[in-house]
Amino acid sequence: MEHSPVIVERVYNAPVSKVWSAITDKTEMKQWYFDLAEFKAEVGFKFQFMGGTEDNQYLHLCEILEVIPQKKITYSWRYDGYEGNSFVTFELFEEGNNTRLKLTHLGLDSFPDNKDFAKSNFQQGWDEIINTSLTHYLKN
Secondary structure, eight states, X not given: OOOSOEEEEEEESSOHHHHHHHHHOHHHHHHHSOOOSOOOOSTTOEEEEEEEOSSOEEEEEXXXXXXXXXXXXXXXXXXXXXXXXXXXXXEEEEETTEEEEEEEEEOGGGSOSOGGGOHHHHHHHXXXXXXXXXXXXXXX
């Protein structure tokens, strides 16, 4: 597997405060991301959710590692019952009245050599989440 991270960047016609709320408020996240039972942008907070392919669903186990309000949030991302641990970071940059979001997903090479954990699947998934789902949500 490749050791390079998945990086997706997008500029939204929305202020940083609105984008931050979209990526840290579980009620908002449910509308464009995953259906999280609970989420708090606090270091040490653990959350989980189901997700995966049409054929295979996986329990994702995550823990918040870093929070810089309105700027950055990082959490670990691993799968129950599988080796490996990765890290997802959302960074926000104010660009006038717009916000540039940079998503970085590191450590994908630590997962088992399984087609569901292929880097291309993460690239496609994050592209859909950041460039379609979140874009549509922020336009409302």
